[in-house]
Amino acid sequence: MLLVFFSLAGSGFCSLFNLQSIGANAAILLIIALGQTFVIVSGGIDLSTGYLLGLVSVVAASVMTVLAATLPAPICVMIGMSVGLLAGLVAGWINGTIIARLHVPPFIVTLGMQGVLRGIGFVLSGGMPVPIFIKNLGILGNGYLLYYSPITGMTFFRPSVMGGPQLRQTVALLPHPLTLALLLVLICNLVLSRTRFGLYTYAIGGSKEAASRAGIAVASHTTRIYVVSALMASIAGLLYAVRFTNGTANAGEALTLDSVAAVVIGGASLFGGEGTIVGTLIGTLTISVITNGLVIMGVNAFWQYVAVGTVIIMAVLADQTKSRLVK
Amino acid sequence: MSVEAVVKDRQPIMQVKDLYKHFGGLVAVDRLSMDIYHGEVLGLVGDNGAGKSTLIKMVAGVHRPDGGSMCFDGREVAFRNPLDARHLGIETIHQDLALCENLDAAVNIFLGREPVRRLGIFRLIDRAQMNTESRTVLDQLAIYLPNLDCPVRDLSGGQRQAVAIARAIYWKARLMIMDEPTAALGVAEQRKVLELARTLRDRDVSVVIVSHNMQDVFAVADRIVVMRRGRKVGERMVEDTNVDEVVGLMVGTSPAVDTEKSK
Numbered sequence: 001m002l003l004v005f006f007s008l009a010g011s012g013f014c015s016l017f018n019l020q021s022i023g024a025n026a027a028i029l030l031i032i033a034l035g036q037t038f039v040i041v042s043g044g045i046d047l048s049t050g051y052l053l054g055l056v057s058v059v060a061a062s063v064m065t066v067l068a069a070t071l072p073a074p075i076c077v078m079i080g081m082s083v084g085l086l087a088g089l090v091a092g093w094i095n096g097t098i099i100a101r102l103h104v105p106p107f108i109v110t111l112g113m114q115g116v117l118r119g120i121g122f123v124l125s126g127g128m129p130v131p132i133f134i135k136n137l138g139i140l141g142n143g144y145l146l147y148y149s150p151i152t153g154m155t156f157f158r159p160s161v162m163g164g165p166q167l168r169q170t171v172a173l174l175p176h177p178l179t180l181a182l183l184l185v186l187i188c189n190l191v192l193s194r195t196r197f198g199l200y201t202y203a204i205g206g207s208k209e210a211a212s213r214a215g216i217a218v219a220s221h222t223t224r225i226y227v228v229s230a231l232m233a234s235i236a237g238l239l240y241a242v243r244f245t246n247g248t249a250n251a252g253e254a255l256t257l258d259s260v261a262a263v264v265i266g267g268a269s270l271f272g273g274e275g276t277i278v279g280t281l282i283g284t285l286t287i288s289v290i291t292n293g294l295v296i297m298g299v300n301a302f303w304q305y306v307a308v309g310t311v312i313i314m315a316v317l318a319d320q321t322k323s324r325l326v327k
Numbered sequence: 328m329s330v331e332a333v334v335k336d337r338q339p340i341m342q343v344k345d346l347y348k349h350f351g352g353l354v355a356v357d358r359l360s361m362d363i364y365h366g367e368v369l370g371l372v373g374d375n376g377a378g379k380s381t382l383i384k385m386v387a388g389v390h391r392p393d394g395g396s397m398c399f400d401g402r403e404v405a406f407r408n409p410l411d412a413r414h415l416g417i418e419t420i421h422q423d424l425a426l427c428e429n430l431d432a433a434v435n436i437f438l439g440r441e442p443v444r445r446l447g448i449f450r451l452i453d454r455a456q457m458n459t460e461s462r463t464v465l466d467q468l469a470i471y472l473p474n475l476d477c478p479v480r481d482l483s484g485g486q487r488q489a490v491a492i493a494r495a496i497y498w499k500a501r502l503m504i505m506d507e508p509t510a511a512l513g514v515a516e517q518r519k520v521l522e523l524a525r526t527l528r529d530r531d532v533s534v535v536i537v538s539h540n541m542q543d544v545f546a547v548a549d550r551i552v553v554m555r556r557g558r559k560v561g562e563r564m565v566e567d568t569n570v571d572e573v574v575g576l577m578v579g580t581s582p583a584v585d586t587e588k589s590k
Contacts, residue, residue: 190449199441199452213408213425215408
């Protein structure tokens with residue numbers, strides 16, 4: 001419905017280029033929202049994801065910059081990413097442990113963690129974006145998986161020897177961020193809907209008591225759920241770093257609430273026990289399409305927040321009305 | 328027949344000895360000893376707060392005792408969690424049934440012990456097997472659920488109870504603890520549940536019914552243990568006692584008689 005509206009209202013909305021660019025821009029939000037889905041299905045909430053993304057990008061960028069002088073590029077990218085990922089996982093583990101073992105409400109713990117991560121991120125970066133000076137790193141974040149040209153057919157690399165007209169005919173498919181995000185969607189969907197990890201996540205969201213009596217190790221499973229959320233936010237942070245070749249402490253400022261919104265618009269219940277990865281995918285696309293559509297229509301960018309906010313409230317309202325009608 | 332005469336030639340499936348549990352300053356179960364025998368229905372009665380729930384939660388591995396010991400099948404046991412107890416065949420049907428309302432009947436029957444099959448690095452839950460086997464056990468108990476896929480919250484009280492019982496039976500319960508099994512049910516469904524308790528006994532499953540509904544207990548139990556303020560204050564064969572005596576023991580108006588001295 002939104003797609004139809006925006007294709008009529010703004011020219012260029014429906015072009016392949018624009019749709020792919022929606023996908024690529026949505027990728028970071030989508031990846032965070034995947035982790036958030038596990039947390040919300042289990043009856044919790046993770047408000048630290050946005051600033052975790054920022055911190056991870058700063059850590060990765062700093063490490064890469066420090067090492068770039070002495071080590072070859074691929075190795076220092078690998079080390080930077082590993083250190084960033086490790087930092088993210090530690091934050092997630094701390095979240096999960098305090099929530100699961102010390103029984104502090106998730107809202108409080110992750111809100112506090114948001115402040116901590118934000119502060120550390122700004123201290124490390126000195127309040128400025130940390131640029132990464134590594135040649136060709138941007139290709140990783142901005143390249144495409146497939147290229148199609150009438151001459152060479154489908155290839156994995158940009159056809160090299162070519163003149164202007166042929167270059168214009170070349171179509172780039174599947175930007176890397178989108179490919180990565182879709183891969184994670186498939187994995188998360190399998191894990192949430194078909195494995196014990198997913199089932200126990202639903203069980204804990206339905207009733208912690210019943211789950212515990214059924215012999216599920218609720219505390220350690222809850223901890224793992226927050227680690228998964230942190231893992232996804234960290235991957236998103238690394239993706240941000242290679243896409244924009246810098247690390248920025250507040251890069252994910254708006255993404256925390258957007259990720260919660262995407263999950264909720266996707267039909268998950270904030271009380272836990274309900275929600276799917278497919279729903280989250282739809283929720284994320286809804287938010288991205290609205291944002292992108294409004295940009296193409298030339299609406300003042302700040303109206304996006306109003307639009308997304310309204311959609312969240314309407315989605316929850318629709319959900320409540322539906323469940324009341326069923327009863 | 329006195330309690331001694333009946334139990335002399337029977338082996339206990341479960342023995343608890345001097346079991347003790349306190350929550351802060353509150354002593355919930357105070358050095359309580361009792362035996363549960365093969366193929367009997369034992370009624371465990373007591374007023375609210377007498378410690379019945381705490382006692383059975385220790386037997387089921389939910390709470391850890393602060394003192395005393397438990398023997399199952401003649402071997403001393405210490406449960407770290409409910410799963411340990413379930414592995415030995417101790418199943419509990421709780422007051423609130425302990426079902427996950429958002430999950431369906433088949434998943435609830437298997438929760439915590441799902442069958443899985445490998446797919447690459449993933450181990451996927453085998454839904455088909457879960458559905459088939461759930462259907463089989465429900466059929467055995469003559470329980471009809473129109474749809475195995477709908478969440479348990481959409482089922483009636485009796486149907487939920489049935490799911491909980493089916494879960495216990497599927498997992499080959501040897502000692503079934505039923506905590507206030509009839510509390511939330513209509514009359515017809517109450518009767519069906521009590522019937523089920525008898526069916527279980529006939530299949531050589533020991534049943535402990537925790538209740539303060541005297542009618543239920545006298546209808547189905549072989550033996551009654553009465554608790555008051557965390558202690559065992561009486562133990563009677565059903566045919567040797569009556570509702571008045573048991574209620575007297577429960578509220579403390581008749582003198583507490585130790586089993587060893589009775590009759």
